[in-house]
Amino acid sequence: MKKYRIHVQGMTCSGCEEHVATALESIGAVNIEASFRRNEATFELPDDVDIKTAQKAINEAQYQSGDAEVLEPHDAPVLGDEGDYDYDFLIIGSGGAAFSAAIQAVEYGAKVAIIERGTVGGTCVNIGCVPSKTLLRAGEINHIAKSNAFLGLATSAGTVDLEQLVKQKDELVTEMREQKYEHLIGEYGFELIRGEAKFVDEKTIEVGGRKLTAKRFLIATGARPSVPDIQGLKDVEYLTSTSLLDLKQLPKTLAVIGSGYIAMELGQLFHNLGSKVTLLQRSPRILKEYDPEISEAVTKAITEQGMNLITGVTYERIEASGNLKQVHISVYGEKKIIEAEQLLIATGRKPNTETLNLRAANVNIGTKGEIIVDDFLITSNPRIYAAGDVTMGPQFVYVAAYQGRIAADNAIGGLEKKVNLEAVPGVTFTSPSIATVGLTEEQAKAKGYEVKTSVLPLDSVPRALVNRETTGLFKLVADSKSLKVLGVHIVAENAGDVIYAATLAVKFGLTVEDLRDSLAPYLTMAEGLKLAALTLNKDVSKLSCCAG
Known part of the structure; x- marks a missing residue:
């Protein structure tokens, strides 16, 4: 028996799924799963039945069969592997993907450890979603207090004490990190190993001089802010999305290089707190990956709110002038200088892979340093999986957690789950x-x-x-x-x-x-x-x- 997946067009309901299954049964297929939502059918065929026979049967049932792929059987569940290993599953990183994978692997009965070189919890809870969103809420309240659209309401806002806001933010981060990450280590019974992980070979890593082996590995080391190559930038003090959220003094002016979602959120945060903000963008419009109507609506909104947006920017150099940073730019041939007390670099993120010694593990990376995985989250080394931001897929913690769970199902449970990112909000x-x-x-x-x-x-x-x-x-x-x-x-x-x-x-x-x-x-x-x-x-x- 061989297992296949085939793309099927024309299914619109569960009745269509039954028609496709009946057509496949008629030619000897078994273990059939047809899905109109995924536009596909998976099934097994006897070795003497050609896949073209299945495609013909689907077409004769008035549906359109597409390309077929053979689903290679994965190894048996890892717990049945022979050999003497320190762990069943070693996970590098401790963010959303790592914890989701660890919890799932423990439920299979695996011996699991997480390796973390810094703060447990990853980007989201420590320096990303949680701290930025709580401060964004504070900024919204301040903005509404200063200006509301209702006649008869007299609201006002005093001076913003950024140090107090940041202190409250840090308390929330600490509480959520303890509840949602640190306390779960003991709850589920996996191990936390502190230190920098480096592969020695395909089945061994070294952490703090200690060599550890595992049947399977998961790399979930996340990503960090990427800094562009602009003349003079390395010679001036600048902020990233991480350091900006720790400022204790509100800057009078803030220049933001980049206009993706991080730049947009943090730029508006400081605008709402009272800074004069300028967003600088290379492309002719912000949010260039979105539909033009979206870009136009957001441009209108932020302009109405008083933020300064400059698009079509070519960066010439950046330099310090007293307490100010000067960004020398050219906008469609016209030269300008943007001055600001603080400069935020928000031009994307890069994966954390440099220190892992991936070559020793025969793990391939892409042009941006991202780990290349297949639909099952397997790297070029079948022992090693990767999930989350380190693969440079959609940069959302809920995607990372989803991938971490699938990686554990496949690596430890021996399943054949494919990642489906067709409907990621x-x-x-x-x-x-x-x-x-x-x-x-x-x-x-x-x-x-x-x-x-x-x-x-x-x-x-x-x-x-x-x-x-x-x-x-x-x-x-x-x-x-x-x-x-x-x-x-x-x-x-x-x-x-x-x-x-x-x-x-x-x-x-x-x-x-x-x-x-x-x-x-x-x-x-x-x-x-x-x-x-x-x-x-x-x-x-x-x-x-x-x-x-």
């Missing part, structure tokens, strides 16, 4: 926030879809009207034939809370009609999803409240 916690899932219009067209889109301005969403915050939009991208939702993109208050519903729509193949036929609570931002669906063939401005 992403949120930028600006105000208004930005949330996306699925394909952009351009991506959908590149994949061969005939696309139908709807763009709903935020001033057509009742929640936005009552909030008096109407800069933003909802955009749906759908297959014009089936009306299957391919992507959802939102700029709105609480967009991050809305995007989970959109993620379910994309992941499970819901259609625009499914959204239209679902009840949406009135005066919630989530109602914008339904209104955006109605916008495909109606003018929602001519509907009464809840008439959809």
Whole structure:
């Protein structure tokens, strides 16, 4: 018997799955799993049955068979491996991917250890999501107190004590790190080894002069801020996303090189706290990977709020001038100098792989230093897996945790789980926030879809009207034939809370009609999803409240 996975187009429901399974059964296939949501079928065929016979059977059932792949059987569960090893599973790193993998591996009965050279918990809880989002909330409150849209309300804000805010942030970080990471080590019974890990060979690492062997390894060492090569930058003091969150004194002016989600969030944070912020971006528009409507809405929002945005920048040099940093730039041929007390570098992240001695382990890396893995998270060394930011996939802690769990299932459980990142939601916690899932219009067209889109301005969403915050939009991208939702993109208050519903729509193949036929609570931002669906063939401005 050989196991296959084959791409199948045309399935739209569970009934279609049954038709495909019946067609495959008729030619002798067994252990069949058909999924209309993933557009695929997996099954086993006797050695004397050719895969082309299966493809023909699917086509005769009025579905379209695509390419087929042989699913090579993985080794038996690692706990059954022979040999004398110190551990079943050694994990390098202690962030979201590492802890998710360790917990899952322990549940298989494996002997597990995590190796950490610094602070337990990784980026998210220590220097990323948690500290930045709590400070962002503080900034929002300060901004609203200084300026609100309601007549009759007299609100004001005093001087910001950044040192107190940072102290409170640090207390929260410590508490969450203890609860969500450190305390779990004893709870689940895996070991924490302190020190720098370096591979000696394919099955051995060295930590603090101690050599340790394992049946399987997971590399989950994360990533760190990347610093661009700009003349003079190395000679001036600059901030990264890590050091910025530890400032004790609010700068009067802040220049930000970069305009991705980190630059956007931290730039707006300090704007809301009272700094004068300038965002500098090489490309002609911010958020260039997003649909143009998203970029335009966010540009409008931050400009209205008083942030200075300069696009089309060429960096010439950076130098110090007294207490100020001077960024010498050229904008479409015009030379300018941007001066600021503090300079934030937010131009992306790079994987932490340099000190691992991966060559000794025969683990291949890419051009950016990222560890290359297959769909099962296996590296070029079948003993070694990698997950999370070190692979330079979507840089979200929930993706890292998802990958860590799959890595443990495959490495320790002997399963054949593939990573599926087709419906990964992403949120930028600006105000208004930005949330996306699925394909952009351009991506959908590149994949061969005939696309139908709807763009709903935020001033057509009742929640936005009552909030008096109407800069933003909802955009749906759908297959014009089936009306299957391919992507959802939102700029709105609480967009991050809305995007989970959109993620379910994309992941499970819901259609625009499914959204239209679902009840949406009135005066919630989530109602914008339904209104955006109605916008495909109606003018929602001519509907009464809840008439959809």
